[in-house]
Each structure stands twice: as C-alpha cells, then as structure tokens.
Amino acid sequence: MFEQRPKEQAYAYIADVDHPTINKYGKNIETVPDDSELRGKSLNINNDSMIGDNPNRYKQHGFYFSADKCIACHACEAACSEKNDLPSHIAFRSVGYVEGGSYPSYTRLNISMACNHCDDPVCLKGCPTRAYTKFAEYGAVLQDPDICFGCGYCTWVCPYNAPQLDHQQGHVEKCNMCVDRLEVGLKPACVSACLAGALDFGIVETTPENRTQLETQIPGFPNPEITHPNIRFQQTSSLPKEMKRTDTIPIRYERDENDQFKSKVDKKSHQKKWSFKKLSTRENPLIIFTLISQLVIGVFLILYLSPKFGLSIFSANANPVLWTLFLFSLIGTQTFALVLSTMHLGKPHRFYRAFNNLRYSPVSREVAGIAVFYNFLGIYTVLTGLPSLFRWMPEIITSILISVTGWGAAFSGVIALYFMHSIYRIPARPYWNHWYVLTSFYGNMITLGSVLVASVYVIYQATQGQPFNQILSILSLFAAFGVMLEIFGLYWHVQYLKTHNGESAASHHEQTTTYGKSYLLRNLGLGISVILLLAVSLYGLHESFGVFVWLVISSIAFLTAILSRSIFYALVIPTTMPGAFFWKNPGFEEHARETRLAERTEAGVLTNIH
Amino acid sequence: MYQEIHSKKLSEIDNDFERGVFLASYNSLKQRRNRFFAGSLLSIKHGVRGILFSWPLYLLPLASLALPDQFKILFVVLLLPGIYVSSIILKRGVKEDYQNLINERLIKLKHLRHLCL
Numbered sequence: 001m002f003e004q005r006p007k008e009q010a011y012a013y014i015a016d017v018d019h020p021t022i023n024k025y026g027k028n029i030e031t032v033p034d035d036s037e038l039r040g041k042s043l044n045i046n047n048d049s050m051i052g053d054n055p056n057r058y059k060q061h062g063f064y065f066s067a068d069k070c071i072a073c074h075a076c077e078a079a080c081s082e083k084n085d086l087p088s089h090i091a092f093r094s095v096g097y098v099e100g101g102s103y104p105s106y107t108r109l110n111i112s113m114a115c116n117h118c119d120d121p122v123c124l125k126g127c128p129t130r131a132y133t134k135f136a137e138y139g140a141v142l143q144d145p146d147i148c149f150g151c152g153y154c155t156w157v158c159p160y161n162a163p164q165l166d167h168q169q170g171h172v173e174k175c176n177m178c179v180d181r182l183e184v185g186l187k188p189a190c191v192s193a194c195l196a197g198a199l200d201f202g203i204v205e206t207t208p209e210n211r212t213q214l215e216t217q218i219p220g221f222p223n224p225e226i227t228h229p230n231i232r233f234q235q236t237s238s239l240p241k242e243m244k245r246t247d248t249i250p251i252r253y254e255r256d257e258n259d260q261f262k263s264k265v266d267k268k269s270h271q272k273k274w275s276f277k278k279l280s281t282r283e284n285p286l287i288i289f290t291l292i293s294q295l296v297i298g299v300f301l302i303l304y305l306s307p308k309f310g311l312s313i314f315s316a317n318a319n320p321v322l323w324t325l326f327l328f329s330l331i332g333t334q335t336f337a338l339v340l341s342t343m344h345l346g347k348p349h350r351f352y353r354a355f356n357n358l359r360y361s362p363v364s365r366e367v368a369g370i371a372v373f374y375n376f377l378g379i380y381t382v383l384t385g386l387p388s389l390f391r392w393m394p395e396i397i398t399s400i401l402i403s404v405t406g407w408g409a410a411f412s413g414v415i416a417l418y419f420m421h422s423i424y425r426i427p428a429r430p431y432w433n434h435w436y437v438l439t440s441f442y443g444n445m446i447t448l449g450s451v452l453v454a455s456v457y458v459i460y461q462a463t464q465g466q467p468f469n470q471i472l473s474i475l476s477l478f479a480a481f482g483v484m485l486e487i488f489g490l491y492w493h494v495q496y497l498k499t500h501n502g503e504s505a506a507s508h509h510e511q512t513t514t515y516g517k518s519y520l521l522r523n524l525g526l527g528i529s530v531i532l533l534l535a536v537s538l539y540g541l542h543e544s545f546g547v548f549v550w551l552v553i554s555s556i557a558f559l560t561a562i563l564s565r566s567i568f569y570a571l572v573i574p575t576t577m578p579g580a581f582f583w584k585n586p587g588f589e590e591h592a593r594e595t596r597l598a599e600r601t602e603a604g605v606l607t608n609i610h
Numbered sequence: 611m612y613q614e615i616h617s618k619k620l621s622e623i624d625n626d627f628e629r630g631v632f633l634a635s636y637n638s639l640k641q642r643r644n645r646f647f648a649g650s651l652l653s654i655k656h657g658v659r660g661i662l663f664s665w666p667l668y669l670l671p672l673a674s675l676a677l678p679d680q681f682k683i684l685f686v687v688l689l690l691p692g693i694y695v696s697s698i699i700l701k702r703g704v705k706e707d708y709q710n711l712i713n714e715r716l717i718k719l720k721h722l723r724h725l726c727l
Contacts, residue, residue: 325681328673332688335667339695349703352659371663378666386676 001050002180012192013185019203025228027119031058031136038136045180052183060139062204062230068237070198072110079193088604090164092175093190096578098220100240113577115162115175116229117141123154128363129353140177148172149353150346153363159222159428161576170346204230219243219253219261222575226427247579248587250506263502265509272516283569285344292337296330297413298449304406316384324385362422369416376409417441431507431572434496439489446482450475451554462547469540480533487526503573525560620714644717651725656703667692
C-alpha cells in the first residue's frame with residue numbers, strides 16, 4: 001500500500017460525498033453492479049496483493065479544474081513527474097494556455113491537463129496490443145508499457161494528448177490516476193500539489209468545495225463528445241470574444257452566439273512555401289509502407305484478374321518468366337514494406353502483439369488483412385510460379401488451391417486497404433477523418449499497380465522487339481481512372497476542410513501556405529498524370545521513344561504519389577490541448593532541434609524522435 | 611502466465627547473506643545448464659514465430675528454380691537484408707525475454723515449458 005506521510009494534510013484526502021447515479025453523458029457513476037465479480041479484488045500495484053480501504057472504490061472518479069484559480073505555476077507537472085519518475089521529455093500532465101484581449105484588459109487562461117480517464121476511451125479501443133484497461137476501480141484508464149510495442153496509435157486518437165510516446169524507451173506511458181494513492185484515500189499527486197486550489201479530484205459530478213460549476217467544456221478543450229472525458233471545469237471570469245494559442249498551431253478560439261468557444265483557423269501567414277524539409281516526418285516509414293502495400297495489391301489484382309477478363313497477355317502461360325519474376329518480386333517488396341513498418345515501432349520485437357485487438361483496433365485489422373494477403377500471395381506464387389514442384393499433386397487439388405489462394409489474396413488485399421484507411425478515420429484528427437482517404441488509397445492501388453505492370457511489360461516487349469501499344473492503352477486507362485478517383489476524393493476533401501471545424505480549416509490553411517508550393521506541385525502532378533495517361537490510352541506510344549516517354553509518365557505518377565502521401569502525414573493538425581510558449585509547442589521543439597538546444601536534457605526535447 | 615518462473619531476482623535481494631546463498635546456487639552447473647536450455651528454448655520460440663510471420667520471404671530462393679540467371683541476384687538482394695533485419699528483431703525479442711524471465715533468477719527445468727507460451 002502507498003505509504004502516507006505522517007501528518008498528511010486534510011486537503012490531500014478525497015472527499016467522501018453523495019453523488020448522482022448517472023453522469024452528464026448518461027453513464028452510471030457506479031462502474032460495476034454490487035454483485036460484480038470485479039469487486040473486492042486487489043489492483044496488484046507493484047505486486048502488492050492488498051486491497052485498498054477507499055469506500056468509493058467502484059465509482060468513476062475524475063479531475064476538477066478551475067481556470068479561475070490556475071496560475072500556471074506548473075507545480076502539478078512537477079509533482080506528477082516526481083511521483084512517476086518521468087524523464088524531462090515526458091509529462092503525464094502539462095499546463096498550456098490561451099490568451100486574448102489587449103493591454104490593459106489582457107487575459108490569459110491557463111489549462112492543466114492530464115488523462116481524463118474517459119467513459120469511452122478511444123486509446124483503449126485503438127491500441128492494437130491491448131495495453132489499455134479501464135479498471136472498475138475508480139474508472140481509471142491504465143496502460144501497461146510492458147505490453148505496448150510503441151506504435152503510437154493511441155497518441156493519434158486521443159484528443160487530449162494524454163498518452164505520451166517515449167521515443168527513448170520505445171513505448172507509451174500515461175497518467176495512472178495515482179491509483180496507489182487513491183487506494184489509501186489520497187488525491188493524486190498533482191492535485192495535492194496544486195498551490196492555488198485549481199485542481200481537485202473526486203467522484204465525478206460532485207461539486208468540490210468552493211466551486212459552483214461542473215462544465216464539460218472550456219476554451220481550448222476538444223469536443224467532449226468524442227470520448228466523454230471525466231473532467232469538469234469551472235470558468236466564471238469573463239473572457240474576450242477571441243482567445244489565441246501561444247504555441248505554433250494556427251488555431252484560435254472564438255465565442256459563438258451560444259457563449260461556447262469554437263476552434264477557428266488563425267491565419268498567421270499567407271505566404272506560399274515549399275517546406276520540403278517539413279514533409280519528412282517520423283511517419284516516413286508509413287509513407288513507404290502504405291504506398292508499397294497499395295502498389296503490391298494493385299499489381300497482384302491486375303495480374304490475377306486481367307486474364308479472367310480476357311487479357312491473356314498477363315497470364316502465367318503467356319509469359320512464365322515474367323509472371324514468376326513479378327510474383328516473387330511482389331513478395332520481396334511487400335516483405336520490405338512490412339519490415340519497415342515493424343522497425344517503425346518503438347519495440348519492433350513485439351510485432352506479433354499487433355493482432356491482439358482485432359475486435360476494436362483498426363491497426364490490428366489492417367495488420368491482419370495485410371498478413372492474410374501476404375500469406376495467400378506466398379502460396380499462390382509457389383503454386384503458379386513453380387508448377388514443376390507440384391506435379392506430384394492431383395491436378396484438381398492444385399487447381400482448387402490456386403483458385404482459393406488467388407481469390408483469397410485478391411479479396412484480402414482489397415479488404416486490408418479498407419482497414420488501412422479506417423486507421424486514419426480519427427475524430428481527433430479532422431484532416432484525416434474523411435472518406436477521401438479511401439479513394440486516395442484505392443486510387444493509388446489502381447494507379448501504381450497499373451503503371452508498374454505497364455512499365456515492366458513495355459520494357460520487356462520492347463527488348464523482345466514486340467509491340468506494346470495494346471497493353472499500354474489498357475493499363476494507362478486503368479491508371480488514369482486511379483488518378484481521377486484520387487482527384488475526386490481530394491476535391492471533396494478540400495470542400496470539407498473549408499466548411500468544418502478549426503483544425504480542418506487550419507490544416508487547409510497550412511496546406512495552401514506553409515506547404516502551398518508543394519501542394520500546388522502535387523495537384524499539378526495529378527493533373528498532368530491524368531492528361532498524359534489518357535493521351536497514351538487514346539493515341540498510344542511507339543518504339544524506344546515511346547518507352548522513354550512512358551517511363552517519364554510513370555515517374556511523374558510515382559513522385560506525385562510520394563509527395564501526396566508526405567503531405568497527408570505532415571499536414572494533420574490534431575485537436576490537442578493548447579501548449580505553452582516552450583513546453584508542448586511543436587514550433588519550439590523544431591527550434592530546439594535546429595539550434596541543438598535539445599541536446600540539453602532540461603529542454604525537454606529529444607534530439608532525435610526516431 | 612509466467613507466474614511459476616517468477617522467482618525472486620538477484621537485484622531484488624537486499625540481504626547479503628541471502629545474496630550469497632542465491633549466487634552459490636545461481637552459479638552452479640545445474641543453474642547454468644538450465645539457463646542455457648531456457649535461452650535455447652527462447653531462441654527457438656522466437657525463431658519459429660519469426661518464420662511463421664515472414665515465411666514467404668524464405669520462398670525467394672525458390673525463384674531461382676524458374677528464372678534465368680540474370681534475375682537470381684535480384685532475389686539475393688531482396689532476401690539477405692530481409693533475413694538480416696528479421697534476425698535483429700528476433701534477437702531483441704530473445705534478449706528482452708531472457709532479461710525478464712531468465713537472467714538473475716533461479717530456474718527450475720520443469721518450469722521451462724512456460725517459456726513456450
């Protein structure tokens with residue numbers, strides 16, 4: 001049990017007070033029924049099998065924060081870091097602020113935020129390894145770093161930036177509600193350390209002493225409907241109509257007619273830039289992984305389905321060498337992509353845990369989909385590429401196996417890409433949360449697959465002195481369709497970004513300013529690709545000059561896809577809590593790395609995040 | 611799962627006398643042999659798991675049975691880095707499990723089957 005200090009102050013203990021039956025989201029505050037088998041069990045904190053004597057063990061607890069009182073002294077952060085022995089670059093709780101007005105009526109609103117131990121924890125559902133558990137005791141959402149493999153998906157889906165990916169350790173850690181303190185009736189360390197009485201803690205929906213409000217919103221706080229967070233706010237002092245963030249995220253908060261602050265884009269700059277350097281992010285391996293997976297599935301679908309629709313030139317019988325070469329290359333390329341995505345994890349050797357949460361996590365489903373495709377592809381390749389190895393098998397069995405594995409790979413590939421898209425449908429990342437991700441992924445599958453198959457066949461036919469125009473006209477039409485599918489999605493995505501919440505509009509603003517020239521280049525690339533591909537389909541290409549022109553067109557299509565995917569990862573603006581001038585400010589982190597300030601551990605910024 | 615092999619770790623013992631007794635047993639031939647078996651078992655477990663997940667990679671040499679000579683090098687180029695990275699990943703897995711479950715612990719042979727889970 002947690003060892004209490006002698007003469008612990010009264011304010012450090014959680015108040016045992018009456019509470020309503022249900023919370024503001026209509027959920028029972030009592031976490032489990034009286035006769036639940038979950039009751040009366042030890043939390044086994046540090047292998048301690050004792051059971052705490054807190055009388056309110058099976059009730060949802062939460063933090064109370066009064067913005068009227070917070071002075072941004074960061075004592076809560078310090079207490080949390082000390083209690084959890086955190087390195088300087090990790091904070092389970094952090095204080096950020098928004099400010100507004102002008103001198104002398106300038107106002108700053110400080111917000112101290114940790115995990116809100118939500119009723120509907122998206123981190124828990126998203127985690128592929130099932131490292132998260134929502135405990136009946138206090139309703140705490142706890143995460144086990146020993147299970148986590150460091151994919152960081154929970155840090156994507158959480159709107160409050162609560163899970164912290166420690167790039168040094170290679171795993172995620174987060175606020176544990178100080179459940180060891182709760183077991184002996186003490187409030188969490190951050191609350192006990194709060195100098196101004198801004199933070200409080202207790203059973204949710206019980207008004208703490210000296211408070212009048214139990215609001216679920218505060219300026220700068222993301223939409224609580226996403227996760228139903230267990231935090232309640234007080235903010236009675238008047239605020240200006242507009243509050244701005246002090247970090248570099250281009251978001252401001254504007255009060256609407258219902259007196260609610262809504263996020264809006266803060267247009268700081270209108271200058272169009274390339275920002276190529278910023279396009280390189282921690283997610284670079286995912287750019288390669290997603291594009292290669294789409295390419296491989298696209299190539300397989302063309303090779304497998306085309307002969308069934310009368311294009312016998314792509315069949316194994318028409319060209320056994322090229323067929324075998326293609327299929328084995330697909331295995332090698334997909335393996336490379338899988339290895340890259342595995343090495344992207346904080347703890348790559350725990351890769352097999354990716355399948356642990358097939359029920360809820362889109363990451364688990366994506367990995368399973370790709371794994372099924374990969375396995376079917378392997379069997380199909382051996383059966384069709386090396387038929388001499390299977391002459392001992394009855395022909396009917398071989399034929400059934402080929403059919404099952406071929407269709408299996410085709411279906412699982414398409415399904416895997418659907419799951420891949422669903423990973424990005426995250427309410428806390430509005431830039432991604434749109435169906436254009438699906439049209440983009442399927443569009444790339446068709447375009448890249450067609451372009452690669454066409455390139456190989458064109459070169460092969462040209463070296464054999466054979467005509468290649470028929471192949472080219474069909475495949476370039478496929479490729480043009482893929483690009484048009486992507487353009488269609490992108491057009492509607494931009495309309496969505498312009499008309500939706502602040503983070504969407506801010507992403508679009510960044511897209512047209514900070515990355516403006518790169519964005520135009522991408523759009524130009526898509527436009528040129530579709531025109532050239534349609535022209536090739538209609539008019540054809542001939543002889544060695546035709547091969548050269550085709551390779552130029554292929555290069556444009558591939559480079560556009562890479563640029564487009566880099567923009568996709570670089571541009572997302574999450575609905576996170578506001579940061580401070582230095583702490584939790586992406587702009588400061590970038591500056592600290594550039595100026596080598598990050599080499600000093602006290603700066604709290606890691607020099608290399610991967 | 612690993613409850614049965616969770617004996618006390620050397621680093622968890624504060625008492626000098628207890629440490630001395632622990633070390634005498636820990637350094638015995640029997641314990642060294644048990645640790646060797648446990649390490650081998652972990653290597654096999656992680657190796658089998660690795661092959662199970664990435665077996666199509668090991669099909670690449672078979673391509674040489676059906677392809678002309680000039681393409682064979684292509685598959686060696688794809689195969690070797692794949693095997694190298696796989697071995698690094700699997701080695702880390704073995705190392706982590708060894709540190710957590712074997713190192714600084716007294717191992718009983720009958721408990722080694724739990725390592726396979």
